[in-house]
Amino acid sequence: MHEYSIAQYIATILSDVAQEHGSRVQAATVAVGPMSMIVPELLHEAWTAVTYGSPLQGSELHIEHVPVRATCQECGHQTESFTPFVKCEACGSLRLKLASGHELQVVEAELEDSEAVSDES
């Protein structure tokens, strides 16, 4: 259950983005690899809790799932997986070289245009 911590880190990054642009975040996209062991439902719940009462409240968090891409060190087969429990699809070995799967990144943010912000204030 590290989703709450992760949500706090995302909130810090997005608050900075909002401040930098003098705007408000409506939505954001985060890239998440399975090796980070984030449970999407829990991250959404944590996002609601962490942003409650802050300028980020009500912003939508889109999760972009990045697969593990792995090469088997036994048979050379390439395997793709959306879980951290990745095994070679051909021979079943766990001896894999991972090329991706650790992603944990804020990719982009959708901001309110400045007119909308000034309309509200």
Place this chain on the structure above:
Amino acid sequence: MRVEVMKGILGSNDAAAEGNRKFWDQHGILALDFMGSPGSGKTSIFERAVAELIKRGSSLKVIEGDIASDNDARRIEQAGAEAFQINTGGACHLHAAMVSRAMQQLDLDGVQIILIENVGNLVCPTAFLLGAHFRTVVASVPEGDDKPEKYPVAFREADGIILNKIDLLPYLPFDTGRFWDLCDQLNSDAPQFAISCTTGEGIDTLCDFIERHLAEIAG
């Protein structure tokens, strides 16, 4: 308006971890971070290792991470080393900044080794680097021989793997071959240690490993 952000979510933690590493390197200190389930015997390993390393003439301090209580820090102090207790108050892992703050509280004059016990958990601490030179995962015989398969990320990313409570092997259906085979498959680079804190078996080998790496760091 869409803006590209492209920022690592854990970037600030990674930066704090790098700061910790730099600090330890500047002071010639070897730092080891131990992860494992609650009850895998991390504190018992520390008690044994602290006593042995002090006997060998090393100077070390311990950082204990727990959700609550200072029981572990008290156990370590009885074993002969100063321990700083971090209570996360609910968080299931240590952050690099918590360790930085702990380092400011400890008198590090002459200290060569810092042992860090992470919060008992095999999922959450894996993503949060602390900057330690070695991250060791601790499993124990009663937890079952399939532990590496159930927590592949922790085992894949460890710099060392400890199997604790090997004195219980005669009493439990634990297939040591299967356990180490899974570890080999997930992480053939990580040195493996079989330990019993009850009999003391394997503690010497672990301390030899720690001393060898300390010598490397000290140049």
